[in-house]
Amino acid sequence: MGQVLTMEGMEIVYEKPGTLTQTPFHFCPGCGHGVVHRLLMEVVEEMGIIDQTVGVAPVGCSVFAYNYMDIDMQEAAHGRASAVATGIKRVLPDKYVFSYQGDGDLAAIGTGETIHTVNRGENILMVFINNAIYGMTGGQMAPTTLLGQVTSTTPFGRESSHVGFPLKITDLVAQLPGAYYVTRQTVHTAAAVRRTKKAIEASFKYQMLKKGTCFIEVVSNCPSGWKMTPVEANVWMEKNMLPIYPVGDLKVPKQ
Amino acid sequence: MEENSKNAPMFMQGNEALAEAALRAGMQAYFGYPITPQSEVMEYLSAQAKKHNAVVLQAESELAAINMVYGAAGAGARVMTSSSSPGISLMQEGISYMASAEIPCLIVNVQRGGPGLGTIQPSQADYFQATKGGGHGDYRLLVLAPSSVQEMADLVFDGFKLADKYRNPVMILADGALGQMMEKVTMPPAGSLPYTEKPWATVGKPTTRERNILTSLHIVPEKMEEINLRLQDKYRRMRQEVRSEQIGVDEAEILLVAFGLSARICQKAIELAKEKGINVGLLRPITLFPFPTEAIAKIVPNVEAVLTVEMNAGQMVEDVRLAVNGKKPVYFKGRMGGMIPTPDDIVLEIETIAEKNRITQV
Numbered sequence: 005m006g007q008v009l010t011m012e013g014m015e016i017v018y019e020k021p022g023t024l025t026q027t028p029f030h031f032c033p034g035c036g037h038g039v040v041h042r043l044l045m046e047v048v049e050e051m052g053i054i055d056q057t058v059g060v061a062p063v064g065c066s067v068f069a070y071n072y073m074d075i076d077m078q079e080a081a082h083g084r085a086s087a088v089a090t091g092i093k094r095v096l097p098d099k100y101v102f103s104y105q106g107d108g109d110l111a112a113i114g115t116g117e118t119i120h121t122v123n124r125g126e127n128i129l130m131v132f133i134n135n136a137i138y139g140m141t142g143g144q145m146a147p148t149t150l151l152g153q154v155t156s157t158t159p160f161g162r163e164s165s166h167v168g169f170p171l172k173i174t175d176l177v178a179q180l181p182g183a184y185y186v187t188r189q190t191v192h193t194a195a196a197v198r199r200t201k202k203a204i205e206a207s208f209k210y211q212m213l214k215k216g217t218c219f220i221e222v223v224s225n226c227p228s229g230w231k232m233t234p235v236e237a238n239v240w241m242e243k244n245m246l247p248i249y250p251v252g253d254l255k256v257p258k259q
Numbered sequence: 260m261e262e263n264s265k266n267a268p269m270f271m272q273g274n275e276a277l278a279e280a281a282l283r284a285g286m287q288a289y290f291g292y293p294i295t296p297q298s299e300v301m302e303y304l305s306a307q308a309k310k311h312n313a314v315v316l317q318a319e320s321e322l323a324a325i326n327m328v329y330g331a332a333g334a335g336a337r338v339m340t341s342s343s344s345p346g347i348s349l350m351q352e353g354i355s356y357m358a359s360a361e362i363p364c365l366i367v368n369v370q371r372g373g374p375g376l377g378t379i380q381p382s383q384a385d386y387f388q389a390t391k392g393g394g395h396g397d398y399r400l401l402v403l404a405p406s407s408v409q410e411m412a413d414l415v416f417d418g419f420k421l422a423d424k425y426r427n428p429v430m431i432l433a434d435g436a437l438g439q440m441m442e443k444v445t446m447p448p449a450g451s452l453p454y455t456e457k458p459w460a461t462v463g464k465p466t467t468r469e470r471n472i473l474t475s476l477h478i479v480p481e482k483m484e485e486i487n488l489r490l491q492d493k494y495r496r497m498r499q500e501v502r503s504e505q506i507g508v509d510e511a512e513i514l515l516v517a518f519g520l521s522a523r524i525c526q527k528a529i530e531l532a533k534e535k536g537i538n539v540g541l542l543r544p545i546t547l548f549p550f551p552t553e554a555i556a557k558i559v560p561n562v563e564a565v566l567t568v569e570m571n572a573g574q575m576v577e578d579v580r581l582a583v584n585g586k587k588p589v590y591f592k593g594r595m596g597g598m599i600p601t602p603d604d605i606v607l608e609i610e611t612i613a614e615k616n617r618i619t620q621v
């Protein structure tokens with residue numbers, strides 16, 4: 005009671021990475037975007053590659069990624085992040101380049117770029133946030149929306165006879181010879197966050213081998229778009245999304 | 260093409276001359292997608308890329324290509340893309356983004372007849388698209404119009420230079436005939452166009468500066484308006500780059516205004532008209548944006564009428580009318596859909612105009 009806490013005798017075990025700006029995240033409570041932003045920047049800081057890293061932000065909820073990530077960044081047109089990243093990497097082949105995209109960006113409007121970027125084996129990291137919905141535009145159906153899932157444009161649930169099936173773009177990508185490392189992770193538990201960070205770390209290291217594209221899908225949530233509390237959203241994600249989008253490596257480098 | 264130290268003239272196709280000039284102008288990356296009548300550009304560059312240490316990449320679409328240009332040019336490289344009308348349409352979103360994010364690059368449109376898939380024959384029907392913006396939002400490109408294979412080469416140098424100077428995309432607006440035809444060309448020497456510092460480029464943030472961000476998103480309207488005002492100011496400054504060629508305007512009773520291939524045909528028509536005793540001059544805009552409004556306005560008091568010749572339904576003629584400002588009658592002669600007006604077509608028009616305006620034949 006009334007105890008004053010000081011830092012005396014304490015050790016800092018966790019703090020904000022210097023690669024994140026002081027701008028507070030604008031993301032909704034419980035959203036996975038902020039966690040993945042932070043993980044990317046933790047890895048960039050820990051690897052000491054701030055001056056060698058260029059990121060590409062998409063159009064979607066993470067359009068302002070460059071407001072938070074304190075690194076050189078380009079903002080791409082909707083769906084074109086991996087083409088922009090290709091352009092950067094081709095003229096800066098020894099730099100670390102990553103794109104960061106939502107499911108609408110990467111798997112609907114940008115499907116062509118996604119497939120061909122990986123098929124060329126561009127030596128970049130593609131981070132793919134799958135929240136099964138269009139967050140930014142207010143909760144419309146995404147290519148990854150589950151069958152039966154209610155969105156503002158599937159008010160009676162997604163029907164395959166009308167709008168097709170959840171697109172497992174990561175499974176497609178893993179089939180391509182240009183892909184070097186393909187994994188699907190989540191960030192909804194502490195252990196999952198650690199695994200995703202490991203995947204990001206590995207992908208940045210792999211980039212310098214110049215052996216192909218690294219692709220990380222993060223199955224995430226959208227409490228606002230799904231109209232759930234953060235806790236409900238994570239429960240729903242685990243129960244409904246993970247059976248369709250199971251966590252694990254889809255392609256690992258041959259030893 | 261072997262390095263031509265003596266700068267002896269060579270006999271080259273327009274598309275290849277443009278490609279060779281790009282390499283000599285220090286182009287570091289090219290992204291494109293095949294489309295007639297300009298595929299020779301990427302074919303030529305693909306063969307020469309290694310020797311010049313340039314990135315040449317065939318993209319999966321023009322959409323991807325223009326966004327690769329965005330990325331590479333945003334990373335500070337000297338970058339070019341080329342296409343023909345339908346492909347240029349597909350690039351418009353990316354061009355608008357580059358104009359907004361102020362990313363310099365060179366875009367070549369070797370026009371073909373439209374609308375739609377149209378024809379592979381030469382056309383000038385993309386004048387509006389090139390000079391009035393093209394994509395969404397208030398923006399402009401610097402637009403250069405070659406009318407010979409020599410200029411297909413020379414304007415590449417000017418294009419890269421102007422792009423860097425204004426941090427703006429520049430377009431070379433050619434056509435299928437200029438791209439395909441072969442003429443004598445003296446190549447500018449390699450290495451004659453120095454690279455400019457690009458402190459805004461995204462190359463990785465050193466500790467010595469703030470991060471560089473290339474974006475076209477400004478969600479606060481006050482900020483977006485401020486950016487627009489700055490861009491408009493830049494477009495006004497571009498006026499100092501205005502260029503045109505004038506042929507025989509001093510004695511002219513009728514002024515022809517034509518760009519690119521049409522201007523070449525007009526030159527022949529001028530000779531034929533002279534034989535018929537009508538003095539005709541030509542003003543050929545080399546920059547379509549900025550448009551040589553003042554140059555035209557200056558000539559107008561000395562002529563009886565103005566005739567604009569284009570390979571379209573009448574696009575540049577709107578800018579000519581603005582320049583003439585009602586002071587003299589402005590006529591238009593055009594062919595469309597890949598058809599090219601002949602010198603005789605133009606002479607016939609000239610004769611009709613001479614009669615209407617009671618121009619005395621000497």
Ligand SMILES: Cc1ncc(C[n+]2csc(CCOP(=O)(O)OP(=O)(O)O)c2C)c(N)n1
Pocket residue numbers: 063064065066082105106107108109110133135137138139140141146
């Ligand atoms: C060419 C174009 N079409 C449509 C839009 C509108 N738009 C912005 S974001 C978005 C969807 C974003 O969804 P997603 O990629 O899944 O990312 P999230 O917002 O869920 O993170 C759309 C359709 C746009 N900006 N540009």
